[in-house]
Amino acid sequence: MPEGRIIRAVSGFFYVRTDEGDVQCRARGVFKKKKQSPMVGDWVGFEPTVPGEGIVTEIRPRETELLRPPIANVEQAVVVCSFKEPDFRQELLDRFLVHIEHEGLDALISLTKRDLVDDESVIDRIRTAYVRAGYRVIVTSVHTGEGVEELQRELSGKLSVFAGQSGVGKSSLLNAILPSLRLTTGEVSRKLKRGRHTTRHVEILELGKGGQVADTPGFNQLNFPMMEPTDLSACFPEMRSRAPECRFRGCLHQNEPDCRVRTAVEHGEIDAARYRNYLQFLQEISDQRRY
Numbered sequence: 515m516p517e518g519r520i521i522r523a524v525s526g527f528f529y530v531r532t533d534e535g536d537v538q539c540r541a542r543g544v545f546k547k548k549k550q551s552p553m554v555g556d557w558v559g560f561e562p563t564v565p566g567e568g569i570v571t572e573i574r575p576r577e578t579e580l581l582r583p584p585i586a587n588v589e590q591a592v593v594v595c596s597f598k599e600p601d602f603r604q605e606l607l608d609r610f611l612v613h614i615e616h617e618g619l620d621a622l623i624s625l626t627k628r629d630l631v632d633d634e635s636v637i638d639r640i641r642t643a644y645v646r647a648g649y650r651v652i653v654t655s656v657h658t659g660e661g662v663e664e665l666q667r668e669l670s671g672k673l674s675v676f677a678g679q680s681g682v683g684k685s686s687l688l689n690a691i692l693p694s695l696r697l698t699t700g701e702v703s704r705k706l707k708r709g710r711h712t713t714r715h716v717e718i719l720e721l722g723k724g725g726q727v728a729d730t731p732g733f734n735q736l737n738f739p740m741m742e743p744t745d746l747s748a749c750f751p752e753m754r755s756r757a758p759e760c761r762f763r764g765c766l767h768q769n770e771p772d773c774r775v776r777t778a779v780e781h782g783e784i785d786a787a788r789y790r791n792y793l794q795f796l797q798e799i800s801d802q803r804r805y
C-alpha cells in the first residue's frame with residue numbers, strides 16, 4: 515500500500531506527500547465511526563483511486579499528538595508571542611507551555627516584534643524569567659532580522675510547529691527564514707489590537723536543511739485538557755526539578771510546609787507571575803474535575 519505524510523488538511527481533503535508527489539485524499543468512512551480523524555503530520559497508508567487521488571485507509575500510531583493547534587508527530591513546538599501588537603500575554607504563553615509539556619514535546623519560545631519595544635528592561639524581564647525556567651528563548655524582529663538565523667538553526671533536522679495568538683507574526687517569521695514561502699500575512703487590527711486570523715489551515719512547509727515547520731492558525735484562548743493536579747506542576751520545568759525536595763510527595767506547592775517551590779518563589783528563583791499563573795491553572799483544573 516502506498517504511504518506518505520499528511521502535510522495539509524482542507525475541508526475534508528488530506529494532502530499526502532509521497533516520494534512520487536502529493537496525493538489528494540479523502541478519509542475512509544470507518545474513521546468517522548471510530549471517532550478518529552487523520553491529522554496533519556500523520557503517516558498514513560492510502561488506496562490510490564485515479565492518478566493524484568486516493569483514500570486514506572490507515573493511520574500509523576502517533577508519536578505525539580497536539581490538539582491545539584492540531585498536529586501529529588512533531589518533536590518541537592515553537593510558542594510565538596509578540597511584545598506588542600498584540601500585547602504580550604504571559605498567561606497565554608504559560609497556557610501554551612502547559613499544553614506542550616503535557617504532550618511531551620520540546621518547547622522553544624520566540625518573542626517577536628522586538629523593533630516595537632524601546633525599553634530594554636521589558637525584554638530582559640521576560641527573557642530571564644523563561645530562561646531561568648529552563649526554556650530556550652529567541653528574541654526576533656523581521657524588520658531588523660534579529661534572531662532569524664538563530665531560530666532557523668533550531669528548526670533544522672526536525673518537524674516543528676509554530677503556535678501562538680493570531681497576529682504575533684508566525685507566518686512573517688517563516689517568510690523571513692525562507693522568503694520563497696510567500697505566506698500570506700495580515701495586519702493587526704488597530705481598534706481591537708488583535709490579529710485577523712490570516713492563516714486558515716495547518717500546513718507543513720519545507721525549510722531546507724531537513725527542517726520542516728507547520729504554520730498554524732492563531733487562536734486567543736486555550737482551555738486545559740483533563741489532567742490531575744499533580745500533572746500540572748510537572749508541566750512547569752522549574753517546579754518539576756524542585757518538587758523532589760518538597761517535604762511531601764505530591765506537594766501541590768500551595769500551602770504545604772517545607773515546600774521547595776514556594777521557597778524558590780520567595781527567593782526570586784522562580785518567576786512570581788508564572789507561579790501565580792500556576793495557582794490559577796490549578797484552580798481551573800480542580801473546577802473542571804468537579805463537573
Ligand SMILES: Nc1nc2c(ncn2[C@@H]2O[C@H](COP(=O)(O)OP(=O)(O)OP(=O)(O)O)[C@@H](O)[C@H]2O)c(=O)[nH]1
Binds near residue numbers: 678683687730
Ligand atoms: N513591527 C513588526 N511587525 C511584525 C513583525 N513580525 C510580524 N509583524 C506584523 O504583524 C502582522 C501579523 O503578522 P502575521 O505573520 O500575519 O501573524 P500570524 O501570527 O501568522 O497571524 P495568524 O495567521 O492570524 O495566526 C503583520 O502585519 C506583520 O507585518 C516584527 O518583527 N515587527
Ligand SMILES: [Mg+2]
Binds near residue numbers: 685712731
Ligand atoms: Mg499566519
Ligand SMILES: [Zn+2]
Binds near residue numbers: 761773774775776
Ligand atoms: Zn512543594
